[in-house]
Amino acid sequence: MAPEHVVIAPLLAALATAVVTLLVRPYGRLQRAVSVLGGLAYLGGVAVLFERVTAGGPLVYQLSNWDAPFGIVLVADALAVFMLGLAAVVSLAALVFSVWYLDTDDQRLSYHALFHFMLVGVTGSFLTGDLFNLFVWFEVMLMSSYVLVVFYSGAEHTKAALQYAVLNLVGSAVMLLAIGGIYSVTGTLNMADIARRLAAPAEYGITESVPAVLGLSAVLFAVFALKAGVAPFQFWVPAAYRAAPAPVTAVLAGVVKKVGIYAMVRLYFTVFAAATLPVSLPFVEGSSFLAFFGPVMFLMAVASILLGGISAVNQPDVDGLLAYSSIGQVGFIVLPLAVAATVPDVRVLGITAALVYSLNHALAKGLLFLGSGATFRGVGSGRFADLGGLSERDPVLAGAFFVGALSLIGIPPLSGFFGKFLVFDVGVRAGSNLVLGAALVGAILTIAYFSRAWNRAFWGPPVEYDRRPALVAVVVVLAVVVVAVGIGFDPVFEAATRGAEAAVNRSGYVDAVLGVNR
Numbered sequence: 001m002a003p004e005h006v007v008i009a010p011l012l013a014a015l016a017t018a019v020v021t022l023l024v025r026p027y028g029r030l031q032r033a034v035s036v037l038g039g040l041a042y043l044g045g046v047a048v049l050f051e052r053v054t055a056g057g058p059l060v061y062q063l064s065n066w067d068a069p070f071g072i073v074l075v076a077d078a079l080a081v082f083m084l085g086l087a088a089v090v091s092l093a094a095l096v097f098s099v100w101y102l103d104t105d106d107q108r109l110s111y112h113a114l115f116h117f118m119l120v121g122v123t124g125s126f127l128t129g130d131l132f133n134l135f136v137w138f139e140v141m142l143m144s145s146y147v148l149v150v151f152y153s154g155a156e157h158t159k160a161a162l163q164y165a166v167l168n169l170v171g172s173a174v175m176l177l178a179i180g181g182i183y184s185v186t187g188t189l190n191m192a193d194i195a196r197r198l199a200a201p202a203e204y205g206i207t208e209s210v211p212a213v214l215g216l217s218a219v220l221f222a223v224f225a226l227k228a229g230v231a232p233f234q235f236w237v238p239a240a241y242r243a244a245p246a247p248v249t250a251v252l253a254g255v256v257k258k259v260g261i262y263a264m265v266r267l268y269f270t271v272f273a274a275a276t277l278p279v280s281l282p283f284v285e286g287s288s289f290l291a292f293f294g295p296v297m298f299l300m301a302v303a304s305i306l307l308g309g310i311s312a313v314n315q316p317d318v319d320g321l322l323a324y325s326s327i328g329q330v331g332f333i334v335l336p337l338a339v340a341a342t343v344p345d346v347r348v349l350g351i352t353a354a355l356v357y358s359l360n361h362a363l364a365k366g367l368l369f370l371g372s373g374a375t376f377r378g379v380g381s382g383r384f385a386d387l388g389g390l391s392e393r394d395p396v397l398a399g400a401f402f403v404g405a406l407s408l409i410g411i412p413p414l415s416g417f418f419g420k421f422l423v424f425d426v427g428v429r430a431g432s433n434l435v436l437g438a439a440l441v442g443a444i445l446t447i448a449y450f451s452r453a454w455n456r457a458f459w460g461p462p463v464e465y466d467r468r469p470a471l472v473a474v475v476v477v478l479a480v481v482v483v484a485v486g487i488g489f490d491p492v493f494e495a496a497t498r499g500a501e502a503a504v505n506r507s508g509y510v511d512a513v514l515g516v517n518r
Helices: 003-023 028-056 080-103 102-129 131-149 155-186 191-199 206-226 237-243 246-274 288-311 317-342 344-379 393-410 416-430 435-457 469-487 490-504 506-517
Strands: 058-062 071-074
Touching: 003 028, 003 058, 003 071, 003 102, 028 058, 028 071, 028 080, 028 102, 028 490, 071 102, 071 506, 080 246, 080 344, 080 416, 080 469, 080 490, 102 131, 102 246, 131 155, 131 246, 131 416, 155 191, 155 206, 155 237, 155 490, 191 246, 191 506, 206 246, 206 288, 237 246, 237 317, 246 288, 246 344, 246 490, 246 506, 288 317, 288 435, 317 344, 317 416, 317 435, 344 393, 344 416, 344 469, 344 490, 393 416, 393 435, 393 469, 416 435, 416 469, 416 490, 469 490, 490 506
Parallel strands: none
Antiparallel strands: 058 071
16 A cells, blocks of 8 residues: 555545445444444554654645645645544544444434544545635534434424534535635635745735735634634534534534634644735734734633633533533633744644643543433433432442543643643743633633532432443543543653644645645
């Protein structure tokens, strides 16, 4: 196999699994076995791709041997494979959990095919090298997730799915218009080619069009913020997370949200960062596109941290608390990106902090949503009024949930400690008291709502509880991964740093994709 063919291995694994699970629907056990084996194959493909990129640098696959920028390209660099690794681990855990969590008839109908088609969209979004196909892969991912949100088909689930679908369809329409606008003013859709043209607008005759690109990129940014659930575009999150089955919610929070974060990093730090404004804007220091987006990111991050944290404290059920917590935690991911956009000296560190926090959020929040699912199956309710004494009834599940909560709070040596530490470190190095203050308030709110969750669900008088060992085992495995990432953090930090360096290495990205045509 040629080195560049490794790029499509995860995509083919997810796509083939989706198709085969549809073909073997009449055979429930075979379908479930194929689905889990497909998840393992996907993890293996990502692992091989990660090793190849780490050892040899970016890999580019040109579909049908059409050279970029005219053909469709898939690009695997250190940033893309870091996000793929995150997706592979969380999705496999959620997939195994699904086998034991959902009724066999529910799984047989369409669940596994939809799950893997959603993973196809996630994978394509991380690997695509052009804007239009980013839109296409977004739609593949979102169309599957629409059905998974409404999976139980009750009135509450239908309402949540309708809201989720309408908002995201509007966002997709706006995204397509923005992409068409960018094509009309730059003459290309290839990300590397856009970066090259924005870096030398006079050479390509687009100097007067650069301000238009800024406006169109701002529209795109709003769409990515909607996909990531960042304030003020977070309103779809609580209802959708409550409605979807627990393993689907784990993937929505842990993986699907990160596609929006990835798009922010890839487009604004690799592509649009190449452009400079011919005029200065009020309240914006510097003339680069990033100087404009930095303050916007900061305001959205702070709003997410405060809104998500304060709302989580008052929730009556575990899933509601975790849903609003997810809004606040995504604010912690965007906060160092805001600093990275504003202060060039800490750019790599800021993106590294965002990537590390993304990984921790994916693992810990996936763990917590799966733990909530195991609790629901054992008690029959997720409302705090119906819970209590689970630390006595199931100390193993309680311990795993406690690990996830402590990781998001930021207790050493768990992975979340390093994510929180890097966010504070970015604020210190940037000399920003506002960043430090926002992070500190967010940390206090995280302690508050997880303390409430622990006291209401795991302490107090015990309730009737039917333990599900298989479900608990999956949650425990994720808890072990969270601990292992924290104890063996050096390789994770190195991978995140390589990803951050790839994000800011515009010339390296352009050369990898367009080098054959230069």
